[in-house]
Amino acid sequence: MLDDYLNWERYLITSEVDLPEEYQYQGRLYRLAPADRLYIAGMGGSGVVGDLIRDLSFVWGWPFEAVVVKDYFFRGGDGLMLAVSYSGNTVETITAAAAALRRGMPVIAITTGGKLAEMGIPTIKVPKASAPRAALPQMLTAALWTLRKIYGVNFDTPSSLPYDERLADRLVKTLGARPTIVAPVSMQGLAYRVKNEANENAKLDPSVEVLPEAHHNWIEGASGPIMAMTSPDIPAEHRTRVRLTVDLLSGEVFEVPMTVGGILTFLKHVGIATVKIALARGIDPLKTPRIDELKRRLP
Amino acid sequence: MLDDYLNWERYLITSEVDLPEEYQYQGRLYRLAPADRLYIAGMGGSGVVGDLIRDLSFVWGWPFEAVVVKDYFFRGGDGLMLAVSYSGNTVETITAAAAALRRGMPVIAITTGGKLAEMGIPTIKVPKASAPRAALPQMLTAALWTLRKIYGVNFDTPSSLPYDERLADRLVKTLGARPTIVAPVSMQGLAYRVKNEANENAKLDPSVEVLPEAHHNWIEGASGPIMAMTSPDIPAEHRTRVRLTVDLLSGEVFEVPMTVGGILTFLKHVGIATVKIALARGIDPLKTPRIDELKRRLP
DSSP states (O other): OHHHHHTGGGGOOOSOOOOOSEEEETTEEEEOOOOSEEEEEOOHHHHHHHHHHHHHHHHHTOSSEEEEEOSSOOOOOSSEEEEEESSSOOHHHHHHHHHHHHTTOOEEEEESSHHHHTSSSOEEEOOOOSSGGGGHHHHHHHHHHHHHHHHOOOOOOOSOOOOOHHHHHHHHHHHHTOOEEEEEGGGHHHHHHHHHHHHHTTOOOOEEEEETGGGGTHHHHOOSOEEEEEOTTSOHHHHHHHHHHHHHHOOEEEEOOOSHHHHHHHHHHHHHHHHHHHHHTTOOSSOOHHHHHHHHHOO | OHHHHHTGGGGOOOSOOOOOSEEEETTEEEEOOOOSEEEEEOOHHHHHHHHHHHHHHHHHTOSSEEEEEOSSOOOOOSSEEEEEESSSOOHHHHHHHHHHHHTTOOEEEEESSHHHHTSSSOEEEOOOOSSGGGGHHHHHHHHHHHHHHHHOOOOOOOSOOOOOHHHHHHHHHHHHTOOEEEEEGGGHHHHHHHHHHHHHTTOOOOEEEEETGGGGTHHHHOOSOEEEEEOTTSOHHHHHHHHHHHHHHOOEEEEOOOSHHHHHHHHHHHHHHHHHHHHHTTOOSSOOHHHHHHHHHOO
């Protein structure tokens, strides 16, 4: 798994994806045209693609409202949906995608295979990795190239995600202390990914608090260490909220460029750090026995 | 403050609100017609109105997609906005409402006064309470009657919110143990309100995890006590996810009817319980010194 993270650049998709302008599904015509609302359905390590697209679209002013769907149920009105499922068999994502199609909404799948790849809708197939969460580079860049094709959005296409041992060590220390991860709305997806990696790899349970909302409630009860996230690329109002939090309560601040390269480089270090924490705790970072058990027990 | 919670029924709005069909704002015409998307802007104790409307609209299938806005920035495309601010002076809410108006989106204000009440947009004025979070009955029911007027949605109009000492005691015990609050998407707003009351009144910092997403990451790192929330009114898929969580990790389960009366009765007990926890800790539940300090430090 460490190898996966260390070699993340290999999985970056660096050229255009192939998509039709329209397609038929169960006798109905779906057009892949720019829509005001982009729904991104997906759970866990696949769902984070939606979270990060929401962050990126906020920071760079992309011409759609990104709405993340992490449920079986989908009741959105009009728009376009990306359905992201590493395995292609995530029941929530498949159910939400089917609901969108029934409402006449075009859906594009991003997956390694499974049922989603067999639905007969446009599908971007991505290569496998040691685990869904380790396949973020290919899932995220597949989604981004899809958005380039449909909306013409621009983004940086990193060719390397340089590793910095000191950053990894700092993350080991900070996340190992079980912090509250504090981030502004514009970096919310990134913060949740950090939490999720701590959950799945290190088997820890840090929580996330989002600014400015957290200044209206959490701050009053806050205790324990803080991992604060900020960026030169976010609005001044958000940077100020992060700074005020740390001024008042102190905390470790991580500054992340909100570019594709900046996000993936940081998350590569988070992946490596959470694997290191697991190994230091004598835990297997790859295995997720509770998630497996839940899947067995689901009716 | 205890008095406020104990007498919440007094603040329930029990009859229709007065709204024009259209209005002029800065020379532009805005029509208050049903829209597919309802944005509810608001922070903290006012913002929870949006969270609860999202829960209610999910459970009862109301004819709009409820989108909560807890930020300065608003980039939604088309729809209708409720701007909820107890004081009427919340900078994030006023900024978001102004952005919506600039985009031609009709905005309705719910407030006790302040700048929001002076903007010249349709405004539902609600009575004051000891603190914004204690004014939930009037803010929520004002919003609901607004939705009845515009969308014709139906909801129960409770006349009493009966107090049950045993439920309050159980909540004192459960929340005092600093649990992770686990709830399905359909009860997410309710769960966040419980967290926020623990933050502001009891000065504790429990976290919230939302199902099914939490089954894809949090469950693997979960440690410590769990407060699980379920309801007879939510989909079977959501109830199952809550049950599986408790089967696997154990936890205190709270069953809440997702009616207006059920939600407010439960939250009245949460309010009272978090005040009791504060008093037992020798803390003033009403005062929020860190929030006040942040407001002073904001540029």
